[in-house]
Amino acid sequence: MLVLSRKKGESIVIADNIILNVISVDGENVKIGITAPRDIEIYRKEILDAIQQSNQDAVMDLSKLKDEVKKLNRGNNGS
Numbered sequence: 001m002l003v004l005s006r007k008k009g010e011s012i013v014i015a016d017n018i019i020l021n022v023i024s025v026d027g028e029n030v031k032i033g034i035t036a037p038r039d040i041e042i043y044r045k046e047i048l049d050a051i052q053q054s055n056q057d058a059v060m061d062l063s064k065l066k067d068e069v070k071k072l073n074r075g076n077n078g079s
Helices: 045-078
Strands: 011-014 018-026 029-035
Touching: none
Parallel strands: none
Antiparallel strands: 011 018, 018 029
């Protein structure tokens, strides 16, 4: 991890097309402005974690659904 110190009004540039601007600092809160191409998705970390967990849960549910379909098919074939 790269750690940089920045003051209000200063910026960080990532890959020539993403700019992070320090808008304000208020105690433990830092307000950051992000300028990036529209095709780059930007999420707060906790939101990204929730999305990934939701996707993982959906995959698990799909596996359970497939198992239930298999059980039903076995039941129908045996009668």
